[in-house]
Amino acid sequence: MRPLDRIDYQILDILQKEGRISMSELAARVHLSTTPCSERVKRLEREGVILGYHARIDPKKVDRNLLVFVEIKLSAKSGEVFEQVAENLSALPEVLECHLISGEFDYLVKARLKEMSAYRRLLGDLLKQLPASASSHSYVVMEEVKESLYLELS
Template identity: 40%
Template sequence: MDEVDRQILGVLEKNGRISNAELAARVGLSPSPCLRRVNRLEATGVIRGYRAEIDPAALGRGLRVFAGVRLLRHTRADVTAFERAVVQLAEVVFTHHITGNYDYLLQVDVADLPAYEDFHANRLAGLPNVATVTSYVTMKTLPTTRA
């Protein structure tokens, strides 16, 4: 990967719907070589896909909570059982297996605090092998700017 590839990725990261002609102009290539580079980045898995960024509030999920989950046991079978169950929960947007005080950090989007309370008590805490859940309610999300 060279500097031109990095420029292509920077532009696509901000606007995945940009036309190939506009992308090529922004990175200083003609359209054909630019498209070949994008295709190569896709084929090698550097570009994993394109998606729309949806406002969760527009879907009735205006409250974002990060939940730190500790497991009771760490055998492969216990970890696998938890992972299979947690990815089935529609409220869980991202699941990260992490190091530190928690085993997993979940991003959970729900309508409001009562909805999270219900989710926490009746779904998350009852998953296989869950020892504790610590919740962090998001007050504000700042936009990320990338050069």
């Protein structure tokens, strides 16, 4: 991968905010013609800098009002256990994010569900499936103050 330059960063900044912008508009905004701009975007995609394009959906409009964070502590730790836990958690569609973390707990999980009973089922399934879960702590979100996928690049 070649190093990113100023124009690459401008392209990335614009695409983060306006993923559906036309290539001709993007090119005009970064002061390139359409073909070189398009080639840069394709290179950024090919090199894995741009991971994809997604529609952002309002959870309330699709009946996914409950946002929960769960800390999970494992009773046993090994590469094999971490691999199995990652596989199990990744397979659950309600799980939006899962992070192996340092500190008192091993995993931090972010899940979005319809209601508390759905969360109760998820937590039960989660703890049963994990090979070495010892304990969990849950945090139900009362109000979302900020959620963003935008990365400041300057």
